[in-house]
Amino acid sequence: MFFKNDLQDLLSFxxxxxxxxxxxxxxxxxxQSDNTRLEINQLLKHSALSEDNQVIQDYIKSEYDxxxxxxxxxxxxxxxxxxxxxxxxxxxxxxHTLNRPYLSPLIGYLERYSDWGVILVDRQGAxxxxxxxxxxxxxxxxxxxxxxQVKRGGGASFHGRMGGSTASSNIDNVIESNISLIVEHVTxxxxxxxxxxxxxxxxxxxxxxxxxxxxxxxxxxxxxxxxISITADHSEIASAAINLIDKISNESENSLVxxxxxxxxxxxxxxIGLDDTLNAIHAGQVQTLLVAKDFSEPGxxxxxxxxxxxxxxxxxxxxxxxxSKIPNAVEFSILKAKEKNASIHMIAENNQxxxxxxxxxxxxxx
Numbered sequence: 001m002f003f004k005n006d007l008q009d010l011l012s013f014x015x016x017x018x019x020x021x022x023x024x025x026x027x028x029x030x031x032q033s034d035n036t037r038l039e040i041n042q043l044l045k046h047s048a049l050s051e052d053n054q055v056i057q058d059y060i061k062s063e064y065d066x067x068x069x070x071x072x073x074x075x076x077x078x079x080x081x082x083x084x085x086x087x088x089x090x091x092x093x094x095x096h097t098l099n100r101p102y103l104s105p106l107i108g109y110l111e112r113y114s115d116w117g118v119i120l121v122d123r124q125g126a127x128x129x130x131x132x133x134x135x136x137x138x139x140x141x142x143x144x145x146x147x148x149q150v151k152r153g154g155g156a157s158f159h160g161r162m163g164g165s166t167a168s169s170n171i172d173n174v175i176e177s178n179i180s181l182i183v184e185h186v187t188x189x190x191x192x193x194x195x196x197x198x199x200x201x202x203x204x205x206x207x208x209x210x211x212x213x214x215x216x217x218x219x220x221x222x223x224x225x226x227x228i229s230i231t232a233d234h235s236e237i238a239s240a241a242i243n244l245i246d247k248i249s250n251e252s253e254n255s256l257v258x259x260x261x262x263x264x265x266x267x268x269x270x271x272i273g274l275d276d277t278l279n280a281i282h283a284g285q286v287q288t289l290l291v292a293k294d295f296s297e298p299g300x301x302x303x304x305x306x307x308x309x310x311x312x313x314x315x316x317x318x319x320x321x322x323x324s325k326i327p328n329a330v331e332f333s334i335l336k337a338k339e340k341n342a343s344i345h346m347i348a349e350n351n352q353x354x355x356x357x358x359x360x361x362x363x364x365x366x
Contacts, residue, residue, distance in 0.1 A: 003132075006085060007110060010074065010101045011339060019076035020044075020052040021102035022095045024060075031066040043095040051077045059084060069134065074101045088134030088238075089113060092294075098327070104291070104334045108346030109133060112249050116223075117195035118241055119186055120230045121202040121210045123175045126182045127230060128189045131199075131241050136234045139193060142185060144178035179213045186210075190218060197221055199241055201228040223248050253345050257290055257353045260360040269365070273357035274299075274329065278308045280361050281337050282318070288362040289337045291330065293348040295358035299329025308332055330359065337361075 022043060029035040040060065044053040052075040059082070064071065068086030075082050083101075089109055096102035116131035125143035129136050189195065198221045200207050207225050214222070224247075226240045263270025271280045274297055280286050299310045304321030308329050315322060326332055338344055342361075347353055353360060 027069040115196035269363040292358040
């Protein structure tokens with residue numbers, strides 16, 4: 001499973017020599033199928049680093065267990081560095097040869113698909129699951145007291161025996177007690193797993209019971225709900241969660257793009273286009289970076305302070321050093337922004353962003 005410390009390791013690796021970054025979709029064919037082997041061979045033809053290419057092929061053939069949906073592999077034999085990242089999300093097959101790991105797909109996925117908690121609830125118990133990079137992990141499941149249904153009918157109540165209204169009241173008390181127990185477990189779950197966003201699943205009635213009972217602090221983490229049985233299997237839960245996360249994220253990202261463009265037009269805390277955004281990143285001003293998926297443009301990087309620009313100039317305006325040409329200034333801008341703790345959103349099919357130059361940013365309050 002891919003965790004944030006894996007990303008930190010990759011971000012900190014700066015070999016200053018060429019390395020291979022390979023992304024390959026394994027599902028549904030499997031790592032040893034003719035289709036997958038052919039695709040890997042075709043991709044590796046775009047890399048001139050034959051020894052790294054062989055290391056990657058050997059790993060996929062002999063060591064990779066093939067259980068994940070996709071695989072990212074990073075190899076720099078010159079620096080004796082190798083890292084393989086399996087993950088359960090679809091990926092477009094591609095390869096890059098740069099002097100840094102190519103990380104924008106993983107950075108975008110981590111922003112969208114990490115730190116989620118999925119809570120499946122009924123009137124008796126709950127299942128608590130973490131959802132990261134497409135992988136569901138069952139953390140806890142528990143049951144409270146059984147809820148016995150009240151028989152509906154015309155029977156009379158007799159003195160000294162439980163009447164219908166009393167039985168109904170007892171059932172309400174059992175449900176209330178169970179929900180209180182669920183809230184207690186949910187609270188511990190959110191804190192211990194460092195959950196930032198919650199999805200609640202169940203029937204409409206049971207979802208409402210839990211939502212009302214949650215403390216306000218946790219209600220603010222609720223991103224959405226799904227209609228699903230508490231006994232659903234992992235594939236069904238993951239599919240429903242991904243669909244909801246994509247819907248929520250797309251709406252949020254579209255709003256962020258509009259906000260960035262509006263702020264830039266007002267001369268406020270927004271930047272659009274590659275040059276203005278690169279300047280904001282270098283100054284450490286960027287809070288949220290918005291990049292059109294697959295957007296790429298060459299540029300120049302200062303060998304002294306790493307300042308990025310698309311303009312060919314003799315010396316760096318910040319430190320006076322020379323520039324080296326780089327094939328993808330967008331990728332390097334993403335890495336720099338991430339190193340400075342900006343949130344990164346890789347955005348597909350947003351015409352507003354494309355018209356604004358394929359990249360935009362919302363800056364921090366000064």
